[in-house]
Amino acid sequence: MSIQAKLLHLQSIQNLLAPYRYLYCVDLEATCDQVDESESPRPLAVVPDQMETIEIGLVVIDLESLEIVDEFQRFVRPQINPTLTAFCKKLTSIHQADVDGARTYQEVGQELAAFIARHTDAAWASWGDYDARQLERDAGLAACPSLLSGLQHFNVRKWHKGLYDNQPKGLKQTVEAMGLAWQGTYHRGIDDARNVASIVKEMLD
Template sequence: MSIQAKFFHLQAVQNLIAPYRYLYCVDLEATCDEVDESESPRPLVVVPDQMETIEIGLVVIDLETLEIVDEFQRFVRPQINPTLTEFCKRLTSIAQADVDGALTYQEVGDELRTFAAQYPNAGWASWGDYDARQLDRDAGLAGCPSLLAGLQHFNARKWHVGLYDNRPKGLKQTVESMGLVWQGTYHRGIDDAKNVASIIKEMLG
């Protein structure tokens, strides 16, 4: 990709976010299951259509300064499969006690809307489109609005591919390929959200 093409791509990204003062960088963890190679075949305890968010991590970038100005993290109590699978606990490092004592999706949504009121005129970004689809799935299962209803979503992974002319990679691999320092624990919502923010700041800076 030529320098000129990258310049035009960056300009296109900047035009997309120009109407906004803040950008929320978001990452979700959800209930999940996978059959290990050492296990006998069995049905999945959690099927994809019934995955529920168990953590939301969100950091706020002020687009005028490209500084992180705040963060929001909550565990969420799942309703359909309240007991986390061993696979899920290993993958996310989220413990059963974390979700047992957590608020419901709808209650976390109320808290998030109060938090977001401090940072109006915002869009939100995630690494890929999974998080946007998961929020819609949660809203359908819970019978309430999505946690980020009404806000424009951006796929930061597509921004990165367009600027760096390479194939999509996982979040941790991307952070390391850009020479940035990985923060925290992989597959934890708030830590992944911070790393998404560091990628976006590097791209826009």
């Protein structure tokens, strides 16, 4: 890709963000299951249509200064499959006690609404479209509005693909390929959100 093409792509990203003062970088972890190769065949304990968010991590970037100015992290208590699978606990490092002591999706939604009221004039972004789809799934399962309903969503992975050649698809691979320091534990909502924010800052700086 030519330098000119990259500059044009960067300009298009900046134009998309121009109406906003803040960008929320968001990552969700959800209930999940997978049959290990060493296991006998069995039904999944959590089917994809019933995946529920168990952690939301959100990092606020001030688009004028490109500084991180706030964070939000909450565990969420799942209702359909309240017991985490062994696969889920290993993947996310989230413990059963973390979700047992957490609030429901609706209650966390109220806390998040109060938090984002402090940083209005915002859009939100995630690595890929999974998080946007998961919020819609959660809202349908809980029969309530999506946590970030009404806010414009952007896909950071698509932005990155337009700026860099041969980009790795995984978040951790991408951070390391960009020469950035990986922060925290992979597949933890708040840590992944921080790393998405570092990619955004690097692209825009």
